[in-house]
Amino acid sequence: xxxxxxxxxxxxxxxxxxxxxxxxxxxxxxxxxxxxxxxxxxxxxxxxxxxxxxxxxxxxxxxxxxxxxxxxxxxxxxxxxxxxxxxxxxxxxxxxxxxxxxxxxxxxxxxxxxxxxxxxxxxxxxxxxxxxxxxxxxxxxxxxxxxxxxxxxxxxxxxxxxxxxxxxxxxxxxxxxxxxxxxxxxxxxxxxxxxxxxxxxxxxxxx
Numbered sequence: 001x002x003x004x005x006x007x008x009x010x011x012x013x014x015x016x017x018x019x020x021x022x023x024x025x026x027x028x029x030x031x032x033x034x035x036x037x038x039x040x041x042x043x044x045x046x047x048x049x050x051x052x053x054x055x056x057x058x059x060x061x062x063x064x065x066x067x068x069x070x071x072x073x074x075x076x077x078x079x080x081x082x083x084x085x086x087x088x089x090x091x092x093x094x095x096x097x098x099x100x101x102x103x104x105x106x107x108x109x110x111x112x113x114x115x116x117x118x119x120x121x122x123x124x125x126x127x128x129x130x131x132x133x134x135x136x137x138x139x140x141x142x143x144x145x146x147x148x149x150x151x152x153x154x155x156x157x158x159x160x161x162x163x164x165x166x167x168x169x170x171x172x173x174x175x176x177x178x179x180x181x182x183x184x185x186x187x188x189x190x191x192x193x194x195x196x197x198x199x200x201x202x203x204x205x206x207x
Contacts, residue, residue: 005031020044020079021119022202042202043114043121047091048077048170050109050178051101051128058157058175059099059131060166062148073160074168075125075175076101080198083207087198088191091126096134099149104130107188109177111197112170120199125174127181127188154179 008029015023022042027035051059064071078094080087088106095101107127114121152160157175160166166175180186 010035015039017205022205039118041119041121042205043119043199044202045080045121045199046077046123046170047080047087047094048075048123048125048174049091049095049103049128050075050125050174051095051099051103051131052154052178052182053131053151056154056182057151058154058178059101059149059151060157060171061098062150064146072168073166073171075171077123077170080203083203086192087124087195088126091124091128095128096136098147100134100136101128102132102134103128104132106191108191108193109181109188110173111195112173113197114169120201122195122197122199123170124195124198125170125177126191127178154182 006029010027010029012027013025015025017023020043024040024042026038026040028038030036049059053059059076060073061076062071062073076095076098078090078097080090082090082093085093091106092103095103105128109125109127112123112125114123154175157166158179161172161175166172177186177188181188
């Protein structure tokens with residue numbers, strides 16, 4: 001087998017380092033011998049949760065997303081912003097914070113690279129079963145206070161995907177994956193399954 005080219009980084013420059021993301025410019029060695037500039041958005045990474053109740057209804061939230069200028073139907077989700085916290089623990093915390101639920105059964109459905117052409121963001125989507133009410137008191141911030149929480153049958157949620165009514169990438173992937181698992185077409189992974197593509201660059205900047 002012919003040896004593949006290694007895309008070495010010749011130089012790198014930070015453009016902007018924010019609270020949630022960083023933007024850097026990498027000069028990358030290309031197969032033809034020259035170099036090319038690549039903009040890279042560093043991200044903390046995130047988790048999302050397909051929470052299914054005993055009737056196989058999925059919990060979705062309707063919340064405002066400023067970059068697209070409208071409210072979207074999404075899975076409960078959150079950033080990997082607590083140093084040393086496992087992704088499964090983050091998922092459980094976000095499920096409680098956003099929709100006041102706890103779960104007794106956890107598994108990994110899919111890992112979603114949001115847009116690997118320019119960002120290292122990857123979202124791990126969990127399946128949560130055995131739901132019960134948690135102990136959350138009040139939403140933490142103004143944005144959370146605006147969130148609407150509803151339950152849909154998984155079939156109805158999948159139909160919304162194909163109708164273009166659900167467009168969030170990790171939500172689309174998670175719903176389709178959960179549908180496949182429940183129909184016996186796929187098998188979920190353990191909640192602590194290895195995550196080779198978990199982002200690390202921006203997290204290292206925060207330490």
